[in-house]
Amino acid sequence: xxxxxxxxxxxxxKYKVVNGKRGPWLVTKFCPLCKSQDWDHFYIDPxxxxxxxxxxxxxxxxxxxxxxxxxxxxxxxFKSIEPEVKEGIPMTEVDNAHKALLEHGEALRYLHRxxxxxxxxxxxxxxxxxxxxxxxIWYPYIVDGIVKDIKKRSLVGxxxxxxxxxxxxxxxxxxxxxxxxxxxxxGESDCIALWSAGIHNVVGATIGAQGVxxxxxxxxDKVPRIFIxxxxxxxxxxxxxxxxxxxxxxxxxxxxxxxxxxDVNEFFQKKYTTDQFVLLVNxxxxxxxxxxxxxxxxxxxxxxxxxxxxxxxxxxxxxxxKIDRLLNGFGSGDLIAVAGMPGVGKxxxxxxxxxxxxxxxxxxxFFELEMRPQRIIPRLVALHMGIDSDHINExxxxxxxxxxxxxxxxxxxxxxKKPSFDFCADTIRKGFNRYGxxxxxxxxxxFLVRSASDQTREVGxxxxxxxxxxxxxxxxxxxxxxxxxxxxxxxxxxxxKDSADIEGDSDTVILIHRDLKADVTPNYKGDEGIFVPKTLxxxxxxxxxxxxxxxxxxxxxxCKFMEGD
Numbered sequence: 001x002x003x004x005x006x007x008x009x010x011x012x013x014k015y016k017v018v019n020g021k022r023g024p025w026l027v028t029k030f031c032p033l034c035k036s037q038d039w040d041h042f043y044i045d046p047x048x049x050x051x052x053x054x055x056x057x058x059x060x061x062x063x064x065x066x067x068x069x070x071x072x073x074x075x076x077x078f079k080s081i082e083p084e085v086k087e088g089i090p091m092t093e094v095d096n097a098h099k100a101l102l103e104h105g106e107a108l109r110y111l112h113r114x115x116x117x118x119x120x121x122x123x124x125x126x127x128x129x130x131x132x133x134x135x136x137i138w139y140p141y142i143v144d145g146i147v148k149d150i151k152k153r154s155l156v157g158x159x160x161x162x163x164x165x166x167x168x169x170x171x172x173x174x175x176x177x178x179x180x181x182x183x184x185x186x187g188e189s190d191c192i193a194l195w196s197a198g199i200h201n202v203v204g205a206t207i208g209a210q211g212v213x214x215x216x217x218x219x220x221d222k223v224p225r226i227f228i229x230x231x232x233x234x235x236x237x238x239x240x241x242x243x244x245x246x247x248x249x250x251x252x253x254x255x256x257x258x259x260x261x262x263d264v265n266e267f268f269q270k271k272y273t274t275d276q277f278v279l280l281v282n283x284x285x286x287x288x289x290x291x292x293x294x295x296x297x298x299x300x301x302x303x304x305x306x307x308x309x310x311x312x313x314x315x316x317x318x319x320x321x322k323i324d325r326l327l328n329g330f331g332s333g334d335l336i337a338v339a340g341m342p343g344v345g346k347x348x349x350x351x352x353x354x355x356x357x358x359x360x361x362x363x364x365x366f367f368e369l370e371m372r373p374q375r376i377i378p379r380l381v382a383l384h385m386g387i388d389s390d391h392i393n394e395x396x397x398x399x400x401x402x403x404x405x406x407x408x409x410x411x412x413x414x415x416x417k418k419p420s421f422d423f424c425a426d427t428i429r430k431g432f433n434r435y436g437x438x439x440x441x442x443x444x445x446x447f448l449v450r451s452a453s454d455q456t457r458e459v460g461x462x463x464x465x466x467x468x469x470x471x472x473x474x475x476x477x478x479x480x481x482x483x484x485x486x487x488x489x490x491x492x493x494x495x496x497k498d499s500a501d502i503e504g505d506s507d508t509v510i511l512i513h514r515d516l517k518a519d520v521t522p523n524y525k526g527d528e529g530i531f532v533p534k535t536l537x538x539x540x541x542x543x544x545x546x547x548x549x550x551x552x553x554x555x556x557x558x559c560k561f562m563e564g565d
Contacts, residue, residue: 119196120195124139126139126140171203182225186263189263232262241287252286322563323550327547328546331544332476347370348560351379351383352560358409381398389558419448445482460500535553
């Protein structure tokens with residue numbers, strides 16, 4: 001039995017097995033996210049765990065589904081996570097850590113700089129410890145006198161330890177008071193800073209912006225008005241809407257922080273007052289329809305990202321200045337199609353880009369379907385060392401390259417079987433979450449769909465899916481494609497194989513062309529390659545730039561592309 005089917009049985013959900021074109025799906029009686037009570041809306045792939053609801057559009061992996069439903073904590077990389085202690089963590093541990101905090105001047109000064117009052121430090125029983133060669137601030141989550149969870153943050157840096165693991169609200173006991181309204185913040189720091197400012201009808205979410213614990217729905221069920229003060233970044237905006245949608249949009253209001261302020265804690269650190277925050281609460285607006293926002297909100301988000309240096313980080317400038325000017329860089333969420341005749345150097349061109357980005361410490365994933373990573377390593381080492389790939393046959397050469405290459409955030413993905421798009425997308429999403437990917441190469445599109453009975457339709461669907469995936473993750477994806485047939489002229493966008501959607505859905509199309517050597521005959525046995533080094537890079541579509549032609553040099557032996565004069 002697969003993990004997905006075991007999870008459905010554990011949740012006691014009614015489901016059936018249906019057969020699709022690419023294998024079986026598990027279909028449930030309802031969607032646990034939008035609460036649709038109809039069959040044939042919520043599907044889970046039993047092999048990959050990928051889920052999708054065709055009613056509300058929710059999709060993700062089995063891991064993210066468990067997070068959504070509060071069955072596990074957030075995927076924020078905690079230093080370590082210990083098993084849940086159902087009977088509660090001994091209060092004596094919290095008391096001892098709290099006493100240690102009161103006797104530690106540096107830790108107290110740190111908390112006061114974060115605008116935590118002495119009363120709040122006492123109320124929340126914040127603690128301190130020295131363990132695992134580090135200093136830790138304790139944030140205990142206490143409900144009815146029982147310690148349900150402890151989140152520890154390093155005094156220096158941003159390491160975390162979570163002990164207990166039950167996803168309750170911070171300050172959850174406030175619900176005993178018959179609230180008319182409550183403010184929900186994204187984490188403990190925001191909650192404690194707000195409480196310190198004299199606003200006590202506040203709770204802090206435990207599992208990040210994207211997490212919603214079903215138990216929270218019951219706690220909030222009788223509260224008439226709910227104000228959500230999540231962070232102003234994209235995760236906070238999406239998480240706020242997700243929570244409001246679960247609670248009921250008609251009683252939820254979004255607190256908008258001043259332009260450039262990330263979160264509630266920073267609001268008070270910037271010396272804003274309690275009265276000014278109360279004014280924001282009074283100005284809070286009901287939530288818009290999902291994916292609809294006002295121009296004012298978008299300007300505020302853009303200003304925040306500028307002030308936090310996020311705008312410049314969204315795109316990537318190419319390592320070749322003249323080619324970069326033709327397309328004005330790769331933007332966040334761009335889909336870049338690279339096409340050319342077999343053997344002209346599409347993979348080599350993409351490998352050069354991936355290598356140079358990773359060399360500049362840009363986390364990069366090279367997803368290869370045609371060959372194992374071991375087949376690519378000689379090319380990569382040749383590129384790095386500046387030597388012919390046929391000289392990569394000595395251990396000391398590999399060792400010298402290894403010392404540099406191991407420091408680069410360059411990752412490979414490969415599967416020896418012909419995978420589905422869902423499998424590839426789920427792998428890419430996990431890589432994005434785990435490694436913070438900023439650039440992705442997928443080699444190649446047609447290998448993914450070559451056995452499909454209707455290639456034109458399948459290619460169009462795949463291209464659209466890759467574009468949506470790039471937008472979802474906010475990173476550029478370079479997709480290698482093939483021309484319609486073997487031709488020895490400069491190809492055009494119309495020569496892209498099987499589907500006009502490759503051109504239509506891509507933000508950038510780069511066509512690569514090299515002339516055949518004049519002396520190549522059917523009996524040619526030379527070892528220098530059949531194409532001349534001179535290489536045409538034609539940017540035939542550039543959503544953000546002018547496009548145009550540039551001639552470079554492709555050195556097949558060293559697997560190196562060089563920009564020409």
